Amino acid sequence: xxxxxxxxxxxxxxxxxxxxxxxxxxxxxxxxxxxxxxxxxxxxxxxxxxxxxxxxxxxxxxxxxxxxxxxxxxxxxxxxxxxxxxxxxxxxxxxxxxxxxxxxxxxxxxxxxxxxxxxxxxxxxxxxxxxxxxxxxxxxxxxxxxxxxxxxxxxxxxxxxxxxxxxxxxxxxxxxxxxxxxxxxxxxxxxxxxxxxxxxxxxxxxxxxxxxxxxxxxxxxxxxxxxxxxxxxxxxxxxxxxxxxxxxxxxxxxxxxxxxxxxxxxxxxxxxxxxxxxxxxxxxxxxxxxxxxxxxxxxxxxxxxxxxxxxxxxxxxxxxxxxxxxxxxxxxxxxxxxxxxxxxxxxxxxxxxxxxxxxxxxxxxxxxxxxxxxxxxxxxxxxxxxxxxxxxxxxxxxxxxxxxxxxxxxxxxxxxxxxxxxxxxxxxxxxxxxxxxxxxxxxxxxxxxx
Numbered sequence: 001x002x003x004x005x006x007x008x009x010x011x012x013x014x015x016x017x018x019x020x021x022x023x024x025x026x027x028x029x030x031x032x033x034x035x036x037x038x039x040x041x042x043x044x045x046x047x048x049x050x051x052x053x054x055x056x057x058x059x060x061x062x063x064x065x066x067x068x069x070x071x072x073x074x075x076x077x078x079x080x081x082x083x084x085x086x087x088x089x090x091x092x093x094x095x096x097x098x099x100x101x102x103x104x105x106x107x108x109x110x111x112x113x114x115x116x117x118x119x120x121x122x123x124x125x126x127x128x129x130x131x132x133x134x135x136x137x138x139x140x141x142x143x144x145x146x147x148x149x150x151x152x153x154x155x156x157x158x159x160x161x162x163x164x165x166x167x168x169x170x171x172x173x174x175x176x177x178x179x180x181x182x183x184x185x186x187x188x189x190x191x192x193x194x195x196x197x198x199x200x201x202x203x204x205x206x207x208x209x210x211x212x213x214x215x216x217x218x219x220x221x222x223x224x225x226x227x228x229x230x231x232x233x234x235x236x237x238x239x240x241x242x243x244x245x246x247x248x249x250x251x252x253x254x255x256x257x258x259x260x261x262x263x264x265x266x267x268x269x270x271x272x273x274x275x276x277x278x279x280x281x282x283x284x285x286x287x288x289x290x291x292x293x294x295x296x297x298x299x300x301x302x303x304x305x306x307x308x309x310x311x312x313x314x315x316x317x318x319x320x321x322x323x324x325x326x327x328x329x330x331x332x333x334x335x336x337x338x339x340x341x342x343x344x345x346x347x348x349x350x351x352x353x354x355x356x357x358x359x360x361x362x363x364x365x366x367x368x369x370x371x372x373x374x375x376x377x378x379x380x381x382x383x384x385x386x387x388x389x390x391x392x393x394x395x396x397x398x399x400x401x402x403x404x405x406x407x408x409x410x411x412x413x414x415x416x417x418x419x420x421x422x423x424x425x426x427x428x429x430x431x432x433x434x435x436x437x438x439x440x441x442x443x444x445x446x447x448x449x450x
Contacts, residue, residue: 068096112161138198202234206230232256247264250269340397
């Protein structure tokens, strides 16, 4: 979906779920050991060599973006818990690319972010909202951690000023009259006037759709546009031109509710959730709870390269659902029939991994033109190996974990990034020149214990 040529990057970050205590179970289970590289892996962990293995993080999310316009991607890591204390709670970090495989760490405050805008940072998205050629930053704070604020920062790095707060003067600060549990944001030019607009979601409450006025200010038009859902456990928003009319439509992921809105020529949005989802998303056999979508993270990409936007739904404790656009205003559902198989055993005493959808990203990992899926697994108490679903030319997926051997490995093209909440250190993967140029079959539920 080509929303705007000026959308240098809009990496939406969402984060983790609350941990529910269970009788007779420990507060936290052991995590998996540090990732180790071997010659059969196409990507290897190089975080230490790159200089980004420096801060323990809460794992809110990460975004690669060229902050200073030097042609080299830098890294932003969203962090901090329910207070601001770098020693005990972490702090959001920038890592500036030195063009030699190494990064220089800088705290968000070093880059101009006010510490008051770094409490319970849950996500950050980058987009050039003022059309000056560099990526600006929107922070959504709160999530499951507690109530906090939303902040917008203008990128003035080229002027030597770092990031400068635009929260109040832009009108985005209108959301901060009362603290809330803000979760995610996403940018698109929904009315095709040449200026990027933004939608911001929270776990509980209404969704905020802001129209870019083209003069550095925004006007919230959610109700006037018809986006009036009240989320009860909302997650990330994604823009998707599902009917290919050139106007980006809107999907709102959520655990208890979700919604799909059709964009009518940039003037209003019509709720078409029942049309897109005529039957509920699949649940487990013998499901005894309410019939709800239970979508923790969503991504948009053209998975079969037919020119139509498809939608991937990562779900909590349930198998993922991939919606392939049928070109007729609807989607064809695929789950395990396309190889999207995960282990959802949430009892650590069994030894089976818990491959829950805590984090999600989509990108062409192997330069074959077909987007692959990377799944960040586990929950706040328990980790499991991350999983790669390798796209087999838009017809099915092959599951891999702990490395993904494949021939002709090239640059990684990531569309969006969504990351979960296992407390971890940053990882940076790079291609392994000794990788075996084959991709042998792997049993879907086999896990390398090393």
